[in-house]
Amino acid sequence: MVYGDAVNASRTARERARAELVSEITAAARRQLAETGAAALSMRAVSREIGMVSSALHRYFPTRDDLLTALIVQSYDALADAVDTAAAAAGDDPADRWRAVAHAVRGWALAHPHEYALIYGSPVPGYRAPADTVPAAGRVLAPFGRALRDAHAAGTLAGAPDPDGPLAADAARIAGALEAPELPGGALLAALTAWSGLFGHVSFELFGQFDNAVDDRDALFAGAVERLGRVAGLVR
């Protein structure tokens, strides 16, 4: 909103300077986020790093939460990019695409733990989830949706009992958002369980629930991906 329009080519010098500064700010903030985590992200430290006075920073991001929101959106985008390219490189088999997506999510999470925590961990401050973040969050889901759609089209998607009542409407809405309205509700809900299960596993690993319990995390995850892929109806 206030901080916006990152790349608007031919505008006045002032606007170009502002866009440049905004991205310089988020870059510094992202650096600080990667080092010390969201809890320690400080306006003054960011302003110090880019040689600015803290009050001037507030002109671009009126509030610390606004800065965090920008970082959240950027993190969603970065994760979505990683997932996209992994899915594209995985070929046509929907099961392989699921595996690629799952491993891309985990790989990105392990490489950017603080950013992952920012978007999938507990909401940072008092909080409110600005509408800006919703589409970015949806981008992450898209390759998974395409794998489901293709498997359904190929007839290899396992069936599941369809829901009734309001849940059926929810399923239909989500299928629409995934641009796969032909997906049956039962399969969609099963896929949703696999999806949340994937992030549950990654969060457990990242947030230390496997500490002192599991050493071979790679093998554990590989097995979980197979099991969850079966839940989604994509594997086997």
Add this chain to the structure above:
Amino acid sequence: MVYGDAVNASRTARERARAELVSEITAAARRQLAETGAAALSMRAVSREIGMVSSALHRYFPTRDDLLTALIVQSYDALADAVDTAAAAAGDDPADRWRAVAHAVRGWALAHPHEYALIYGSPVPGYRAPADTVPAAGRVLAPFGRALRDAHAAGTLAGAPDPDGPLAADAARIAGALEAPELPGGALLAALTAWSGLFGHVSFELFGQFDNAVDDRDALFAGAVERLGRVAGLVR
């Protein structure tokens, strides 16, 4: 460590006073945590609430993180209690016990969102997971382990391909910690996927990933519990 031994009956008056103060402090802190969340938990506010000067508080909890650690342990205990009683009330069928445990976890999480976020969300400060929290975390898992053991004894636990390599040792160690060393590794790992899937679902719901997507959260969760119970080999 520093703050400790809550109930040690016959000690000197000074020690009894200290124990009483410690629990008064954590009570006030828990109240504040429930209202405003962990991020806003402030030493000074806690000390203000119990009519103490902030510097005196530091004698009992040298650091804000120490206070948070105490709250983490208490939260694990509270969740474990809720899960325990739900499992006890669920009767003998392992599938029913799984359903009871799962719904108890979600119910407690919805009733105490900030406490849930504290223990299963992103780690709050700079981070480190003190060893104190590990046994408390294990207590939550215990009723689930008993359901698995009983199902295995009754021969109703679904089989799963056993792991090899280091993962087999991990599985054996966890089975031992659950006091069910006879559990086959494959079944144990499948159960672990169901377990992390359960918390993934609850976290998604609590942290807003289902916002603007799913309305009928109860039905969604009920379906997920059935699917995950099948993954664990307990349902069906």
Add this chain to the structure above:
DNA sequence: CCCCGGCAAGAGCATTGCTCTCATCGTCGA
């Protein structure tokens, strides 16, 4: 009985988010 040690209190330091005011300077319209 008396002295050591646990204890509360207060002042103080560095840091934080955020607001206000002031001076500067680019931009756009008259």
Add this chain to the structure above:
DNA sequence: TCGACGATGAGAGCAATGCTCTTGCCGGGG
């Protein structure tokens, strides 16, 4: 062309935070 407007950066300031230090007080074990 030039002047007013608005965006910008600097600085001081406020209330709050976590944490440390010093100063006394007072209870209980030697």
